[in-house]
Amino acid sequence: MDxxxxxxxxxxxxxxxxxxxxxxxxxxPHSGSLYPDDFKFSCPxxxxxxxxxxxxxxxxxxxxxxGYTFLRAEFPRSYIDLNRSLEDIDxxxxxDTWSGAISTKGRAKHGVGLVFTRGHERVLIYxxxxxSKEILGRINAFYAPYHRALMKEFSDLRRDHGHVLHxxxxxxxxxxxxxxxxxxxxxxxxxDRFGATCSPHILQxxxxxxxxxxxxxxxxNPYQGxxxxxxxxxxxxHQHSLQIEINRSLYMNEETLRKIQHFxxxxxxxxxxxxxxxxxxxxxSLVAD
Numbered sequence: 044m045d046x047x048x049x050x051x052x053x054x055x056x057x058x059x060x061x062x063x064x065x066x067x068x069x070x071x072p073h074s075g076s077l078y079p080d081d082f083k084f085s086c087p088x089x090x091x092x093x094x095x096x097x098x099x100x101x102x103x104x105x106x107x108x109x110g111y112t113f114l115r116a117e118f119p120r121s122y123i124d125l126n127r128s129l130e131d132i133d134x135x136x137x138x139d140t141w142s143g144a145i146s147t148k149g150r151a152k153h154g155v156g157l158v159f160t161r162g163h164e165r166v167l168i169y170x171x172x173x174x175s176k177e178i179l180g181r182i183n184a185f186y187a188p189y190h191r192a193l194m195k196e197f198s199d200l201r202r203d204h205g206h207v208l209h210x211x212x213x214x215x216x217x218x219x220x221x222x223x224x225x226x227x228x229x230x231x232x233x234x235d236r237f238g239a240t241c242s243p244h245i246l247q248x249x250x251x252x253x254x255x256x257x258x259x260x261x262x263x264n265p266y267q268g269x270x271x272x273x274x275x276x277x278x279x280x281h282q283h284s285l286q287i288e289i290n291r292s293l294y295m296n297e298e299t300l301r302k303i304q305h306f307x308x309x310x311x312x313x314x315x316x317x318x319x320x321x322x323x324x325x326x327x328s329l330v331a332d
Contacts, residue, residue, distance in 0.1 A: 046107045050117075053077050055189050057114050057196070064110025065321050066204035068196050071212045072125040072189065072271060074099040075116040079185075081177070082122050085170035090162030091121045092300055094155075096214040099289070102310050103212050106317050112196050116189055121159040121168065123181040125189050126211075126269045131156040138172035157186075190274070197275050197282075206281035208245065208323065211271050217292035229261035230293055234268035234286035240276025241283045245323060249285065252319060256312045 050056040073096040084091060100115040107113055116125060124131075131149030132141055133156050145151075154161025154168075158178055162168050200207040215232065231253050235241040250260045268276075268286035276284030291297050294306040 051188055051192070053079060053117050054185050055114060055116050055192055057112070057192060058104070058107045059112050059196075060107045060110050062110070063112060063200070063203075065324060066200040066207040067106075067111040067210070067320055068114070068193075068200055068207065069103050069106050069111060069210045069212060069317075070114040070193055070271070071096065071100040071103060072116045073120040073213055075118040075120070077117045077119075079118055079122055081180075082119075083171075084121075084162075084168050086162045086166045086168050089300075090164070090166045091119055091159075091168070093163035093216075093297075094121050094159065095119050096212070097291075097300060098295060098302060098306070099212050099214050102289070102294070102313050103317070105314060109318050109321065111317070111320070112200070114189075114193055114196060118185055121162065123158055123178075123186050124156070125186060126271050127157040128270055129157060129182065129186075132178070133158070133160050136160050136169065136173050137178075138174050141175055141178075157182075193271070194274070201282060206324075207283065208320070209272065209275045209282075209284040211268065211284065211286045213266070213286060213288045214291045215266065215288045216297060217290055218297075228259065228290070229264075230258040230290045232261045232264065232266045232288040234263050234266045234272070234288070235284075236267050236273060236276070237263055238278075240268060240272045240278070241285045242278045245283050246285060248323060249287075249316070249320075252316050256315065258312075 045061040047059045047061055048056065076095065103113060128146060128149060130144045130146040131151050132145045133151035134141060134145055136158065150156050154165065158181065160168055197207060197209055233246060233250060235246050253260050266286060266288045272284035272286050276282060294309045295302050
C-alpha cells in the first residue's frame with residue numbers, strides 16, 4: 044500500500060497510507076534519537092539513550108501497509124517528554140520563576156518529569172540550571188506540535204469513521220520490578236488506565252492475540268498509561284486508546300543498546316498482531332460499547 048509521509052524536521056514524522064482503510068492510529072513518542080542542538084546535557088549520552096524506547100519505531104514502522112496511520116517523535120524523551128503533563132516541572136532545575144502551575148504529584152521529583160533532570164542510574168543531566176524561556180521553547184517547538192499532529196489525526200479518523208483506536212507504543216527495562224503475574228515476568232504490558240481509556244473487549248482482543256504467540260501479558264501492572272492516552276481515550280464516545288509496553292530484553296541488549304537476534308522474530312510477531320487489528324472493526328460489538 045502506498046504511503047504518504049510528512050514531517051516537521053527534528054520533531055516528528057507522520058506516515059499515512061494513501062487510502063486510510065481503518066481508523067487505527069499508532070504513535071511512538073519516546074523512540075526518537077535526534078538530539079537537538081540546544082540540548083546542552085553534561086552527562087554521557089549513553090545515560091540518556093538508556094531512557095529511550097530505542098527501536099520501538101522500527102518494530103511498528105510497517106503498520107501503514109495495513110491501512111493504519113503511524114506518528115513517531117524524532118527527538119529523545121529526555122529533552123522533553125511528550126507523555127508528561129505540562130505541570131510536571133522540577134522547580135529545582137529552574138534559574139528563574141516558572142509562570143505556570145507546578146504539580147506536586149508528577150514524576151519531576153524523581154528527575155523524570157516534563158524535562159528530565161536525571162539520566163540512567165540517577166546521573167545528573169545538566170551542570171547548570173535551565174531558564175523558563177528554554178523550557179517554554181521546547182514546549183512550543185517540540186511538545187505542542189507533536190500533540191497537535193496526534194490530535195489532528197485522531198480527530199480526523201474519529202470524524203471519518205465514527206470510532207477510532209489509538210495504540211501508544213513504548214518499551215520498558217527488564218529490571219523493572221513487578222507484582223506477581225502468575226510467576227512469569229511479562230513480555231508485554233497493556234495499559235488502559237483501568238478501563239478509563241479503552242473498551243475492555245478491545246483490550247482483551249489484543250491481549251489474546253499476543254498470548255497466542257506465546258508471550259506473557261500483564262494488564263496495568265505497572266504501566267497504566269499516561270497523558271497521551273488520557274488525552275485521546277474516551278470509550279463512551281467510541282474513542283479507544285491503549286498503551287502497549289514491550290520488554291526490551293526481547294529485542295535488544297540493554298547494556299550495549301544493540302538489537303539481538305530475536306528482534307526479527309518479534310517484529311514478525313508484531314506484524315501478525317497489528318495486521319489482525321482490522322478484525323475489530325468487523326465485530327461492531329467491539330467498538331460500540
